[in-house]
Amino acid sequence: MSISEIEPLLEHFEKDISLSDSEKSQIASFVKIGNFRKGDYLLCSGNVCKETFFITSGCVRIFYRDQKGVEHTINFAIKDWWVSDIKSFITQEAADYDIQCLAGTEVIILPFEQQDQLLQAIPRLERVFKKKLEKALIVAQKRIVDGFSLTARERYLQFRDKYATVEAMVPQYMVASYLGITKEFLSKMKKELE
Amino acid sequence: MSISEIEPLLEHFEKDISLSDSEKSQIASFVKIGNFRKGDYLLCSGNVCKETFFITSGCVRIFYRDQKGVEHTINFAIKDWWVSDIKSFITQEAADYDIQCLAGTEVIILPFEQQDQLLQAIPRLERVFKKKLEKALIVAQKRIVDGFSLTARERYLQFRDKYATVEAMVPQYMVASYLGITKEFLSKMKKELE
DNA sequence: TAAAAAAATTAATCTAGATTAACAACTAAA
DNA sequence: TTTAGTTGTTAATCTAGATTAATTTTTTTA
Numbered sequence: 208m209s210i211s212e213i214e215p216l217l218e219h220f221e222k223d224i225s226l227s228d229s230e231k232s233q234i235a236s237f238v239k240i241g242n243f244r245k246g247d248y249l250l251c252s253g254n255v256c257k258e259t260f261f262i263t264s265g266c267v268r269i270f271y272r273d274q275k276g277v278e279h280t281i282n283f284a285i286k287d288w289w290v291s292d293i294k295s296f297i298t299q300e301a302a303d304y305d306i307q308c309l310a311g312t313e314v315i316i317l318p319f320e321q322q323d324q325l326l327q328a329i330p331r332l333e334r335v336f337k338k339k340l341e342k343a344l345i346v347a348q349k350r351i352v353d354g355f356s357l358t359a360r361e362r363y364l365q366f367r368d369k370y371a372t373v374e375a376m377v378p379q380y381m382v383a384s385y386l387g388i389t390k391e392f393l394s395k396m397k398k399e400l401e
Numbered sequence: 402m403s404i405s406e407i408e409p410l411l412e413h414f415e416k417d418i419s420l421s422d423s424e425k426s427q428i429a430s431f432v433k434i435g436n437f438r439k440g441d442y443l444l445c446s447g448n449v450c451k452e453t454f455f456i457t458s459g460c461v462r463i464f465y466r467d468q469k470g471v472e473h474t475i476n477f478a479i480k481d482w483w484v485s486d487i488k489s490f491i492t493q494e495a496a497d498y499d500i501q502c503l504a505g506t507e508v509i510i511l512p513f514e515q516q517d518q519l520l521q522a523i524p525r526l527e528r529v530f531k532k533k534l535e536k537a538l539i540v541a542q543k544r545i546v547d548g549f550s551l552t553a554r555e556r557y558l559q560f561r562d563k564y565a566t567v568e569a570m571v572p573q574y575m576v577a578s579y580l581g582i583t584k585e586f587l588s589k590m591k592k593e594l595e
Numbered sequence: 596t597a598a599a600a601a602a603a604t605t606a607a608t609c610t611a612g613a614t615t616a617a618c619a620a621c622t623a624a625a
Numbered sequence: 626t627t628t629a630g631t632t633g634t635t636a637a638t639c640t641a642g643a644t645t646a647a648t649t650t651t652t653t654t655a
Contacts, residue, residue, distance in 0.1 A: 358612095360611095388612070389612075389613060391612090391614080392612055392613075396612095
């Protein structure tokens with residue numbers, strides 16, 4: 208890959224650390240570009256998650272399909288976010304989750320083996336990846352607590368507030384599955400809210 | 402601290418990386434020992450979380466007290482687990498959560514400033530801390546999904562299975578608050594399960 | 596050892612949100 | 626421009642789990 212093609216990723220890294228030109232080309236040599244259409248899967252549960260994706264445009268969701276076939280959205284990801292099934296990626300075992308594009312989506316792909324090499328080549332990046340994990344954990348803990356302490360309505364209002372961009376990009380029934388409620392109930396709630 | 406006093410922490414680290422004797426004494430110089438009685442707070446919400454705790458004996462829980470004063474248990478921690486309010490610890494801003502001892506508890510304390518120094522002194526430890534974060538994130542994501550896809554009964558059975566040790570150490574109403582149900586409902590469920 | 600405090604149980608009643616099912620609106624392709 | 630697929634709405638009914646409140650059991654402390 209050329210440096211210009213992975214500019215969004217470099218900018219993302221440079222929020223936390225600064226990079227020399229040679230480091231930039233090193234990074235470019237470890238990643239590749241992916242282009243996907245709406246509906247495409249970046250990962251299917253049951254397969255091993257062999258790469259992490261950095262979204263440069265579009266929108267994806269990661270979700271779990273339960274025993275009854277009901278889908279539960281774990282997260283949406285848009286521009287400047289990372290996605291993967293982290294458990295599968297780390298252990299290189301079968302994934303529990305699916306990752307699906309909700310629009311035409313461009314990603315920068317960091318394969319498992321290259322991630323190791325990348326971190327060996329530029330150990331300062333450890334900090335960046337660590338921060339990413341910390342942030343994700345804080346958000347996940349908050350979501351657990353919110354699930355316990357807030358009503359569906361309060362969770363929806365909070366979501367609408369914080370993720371307006373996402374709400375505009377995804378079908379309503381996926382928002383419901385992110386909030387942990389049925390699409391019917393979300394529809395009812397939205398009507399009440401006018 | 403002497404090396405022998407922090408043996409459990411060293412063993413914990415040595416699951417992932419090996420340490421020289423001089424590194425061990427370095428570690429010892431960064432941490433201190435804490436001894437708390439049942440009911441004591443390691444952290445009160447509103448204060449800054451100035452340290453991470455590594456539990457060597459006893460049991461603690463981290464919980465959130467909501468607007469109505471209802472407590473929601475985010476996690477229990479026993480021997481060989483770390484606890485802190487990670488958001489507050491990282492940002493050094495006021496904590497949202499409380500950490501309370503549920504029994505006489507011995508901890509090894511790693512203060513905020515010393516963590517930095519420790520990681521600078523022994524950069525290989527970054528990997529250990531990263532693994533810790535990854536594991537915590539995987540568990541948290543699973544918990545979100547379980548909250549959406551399982552009944553209270555299924556969640557309880559799973560908890561009982563996985564955390565039998567913890568269940569034996571903590572009052573039932575805290576298990577309920579971990580599962581996201583009321584103590585009354587847990588009591589009813591347990592009766593049905595016989 | 597009694598008294599007080601903390602934890603657990605029970606049962607009746609209530610409700611947020613699920614389920615079901617029919618229908619309507621929108622989108623996209625042929 | 627029709628057809629089929631996808632997404633969203635509405636309304637009736639149902640239920641897992643909450644709430645309330647009284648009572649019992651267990652633990653702690655004096």
